[in-house]
Amino acid sequence: xxxxxxxxxxxRNLLSPQNLRNPFPLYKELREHDPVHWEEAIQAFxxxxxxxxxxxxxDPRLSASRGLLFQHQLQGLSPDATREFMQTVQHQMxxxxxxxxxxxxxxxxxxxxxxxxxxxxxxxxxxxxxxxDKVRPHGQADLLKDIAFPMPALALAELxxxxxxxxxxxxxxxxxxxxxxxxxxxxxxTELATHANQTMVEMKQYLMPxxxxxxxxxxxxxxSLMIQAQDQGRMTPEELMANACLFLFAGHTTTxxxxxxxxxxxxxxxxxxxxxxxxxxxxxxAVEEMLRFTSAVPAISRVAADDLTxxxxxxxxxxxxxxxxxxxxxxxxxFTDPDRFDxxxxxxxxxxxxxxxxxxxxxxxxxxxxxxEVGISMILERLPHLRLDESxxxxxxxxxxxxxxxxxxxxRW
Numbered sequence: 001x002x003x004x005x006x007x008x009x010x011x012r013n014l015l016s017p018q019n020l021r022n023p024f025p026l027y028k029e030l031r032e033h034d035p036v037h038w039e040e041a042i043q044a045f046x047x048x049x050x051x052x053x054x055x056x057x058x059d060p061r062l063s064a065s066r067g068l069l070f071q072h073q074l075q076g077l078s079p080d081a082t083r084e085f086m087q088t089v090q091h092q093m094x095x096x097x098x099x100x101x102x103x104x105x106x107x108x109x110x111x112x113x114x115x116x117x118x119x120x121x122x123x124x125x126x127x128x129x130x131x132x133d134k135v136r137p138h139g140q141a142d143l144l145k146d147i148a149f150p151m152p153a154l155a156l157a158e159l160x161x162x163x164x165x166x167x168x169x170x171x172x173x174x175x176x177x178x179x180x181x182x183x184x185x186x187x188x189x190t191e192l193a194t195h196a197n198q199t200m201v202e203m204k205q206y207l208m209p210x211x212x213x214x215x216x217x218x219x220x221x222x223x224s225l226m227i228q229a230q231d232q233g234r235m236t237p238e239e240l241m242a243n244a245c246l247f248l249f250a251g252h253t254t255t256x257x258x259x260x261x262x263x264x265x266x267x268x269x270x271x272x273x274x275x276x277x278x279x280x281x282x283x284x285x286a287v288e289e290m291l292r293f294t295s296a297v298p299a300i301s302r303v304a305a306d307d308l309t310x311x312x313x314x315x316x317x318x319x320x321x322x323x324x325x326x327x328x329x330x331x332x333x334x335f336t337d338p339d340r341f342d343x344x345x346x347x348x349x350x351x352x353x354x355x356x357x358x359x360x361x362x363x364x365x366x367x368x369x370x371x372x373e374v375g376i377s378m379i380l381e382r383l384p385h386l387r388l389d390e391s392x393x394x395x396x397x398x399x400x401x402x403x404x405x406x407x408x409x410x411x412r413w
Contacts (some may be wrong), residue, residue, distance in 0.1 A: 052311075131150060272342070285346075298403075
């Protein structure tokens with residue numbers, strides 16, 4: 001074959017700017033030829049096929065405790081620099097396996113029940129209505145700053161019983177913890193660790209008096225239910241504080257990113273946008289397709305608690321392993337024409353893993369879906385001529401493989 005007509009080789013550097021911006025050609029290459037990929041620069045294995053990712057979530061030899069990941073990031077730093085952070089995260093449910101994980105998860109599930117989430121629907125409508133009323137007369141806005149960031153923060157405030165005026169603090173807290181969890185390319189480890197540690201200090205300082213107040217005057221919110229579990233001995237004071245911190249962070253950043261990703265995918269696929277406007281009944285399947293097509297959390301880390309072999313490769317005990325949800329969600333063995341954005345896709349038959357799988361399936365998935373459904377439907381209803389603002393290009397923050405979203409997304413209507 002003539003060299004000029006051959007397909008250029010795929011760059012296998014997961015951290016190259018091209019692959020951080022658009023990793024899907026590389027994911028395809030890895031699924032087909034190297035499904036258990038060793039990335040030397042990160043010292044980690046990457047699993048990319050759907051079947052393997054799902055099985056990895058089930059495999060007890062792959063521990064959810066991310067201690068190895070944090071140890072790798074903290075090499076050369078003084079333990080004092082991240083003492084508060086490390087002491088807190090070790091009590092969070094996402095760092096636990098087996099019965100300990102189940103115990104902590106069980107104490108908080110009631111606050112995320114379908115009934116509780118349904119009660120939040122009118123509140124979500126009110127929140128979105130107020131945010132849209134502020135920007136609609138101007139004919140332009142930054143979706144991230146003006147809508148996608150404050151909406152889940154205000155929803156969390158309702159869910160946890162936190163005063164709405166505090167949501168402004170969420171941004172710095174979320175940014176610092178997200179940057180430490182998935183370090184941007186070229187970032188300063190010392191600076192990230194310092195910010196993450198200070199964030200934990202500030203979050204705990206804020207939550208301590210609030211927890212005591214809620215203990216004296218309990219409500220029906222999730223925080224009150226967690227306090228009740230702690231008072232009954234089903235959760236330690238350290239676990240209560242740690243998982244309250246987890247909810248403040250985890251329930252905010254990812255929903256913000258996913259709302260921006262979803263609107264961006266609609267606006268860059270005008271046929272699908274037009275279809276959704278004509279057939280609002282497609283909203284639920286559209287949200288599932290947004291989650292599959294551009295997940296806000298492309299990969300989840302695990303640590304090998306024992307040696308295991310997959311596709312002829314040995315993953316030694318102690319290895320860092322990434323389950324690449326974003327690659328699994330484009331696996332043609334499961335999804336028909338996977339690189340096509342199709343809001344009519346049958347998500348009941350082709351199930352994505354954007355929220356993980358199995359025992360560690362995201363507990364806030366139901367709330368996130370409601371927020372996306374309400375947010376997207378009201379944005380399209382209130383802003384009928386919505387489009388990207390070509391005079392202000394979107395500022396992507398696809399600078400790591402742990403989170404995917406925008407620093408800003410300017411829109412016009």
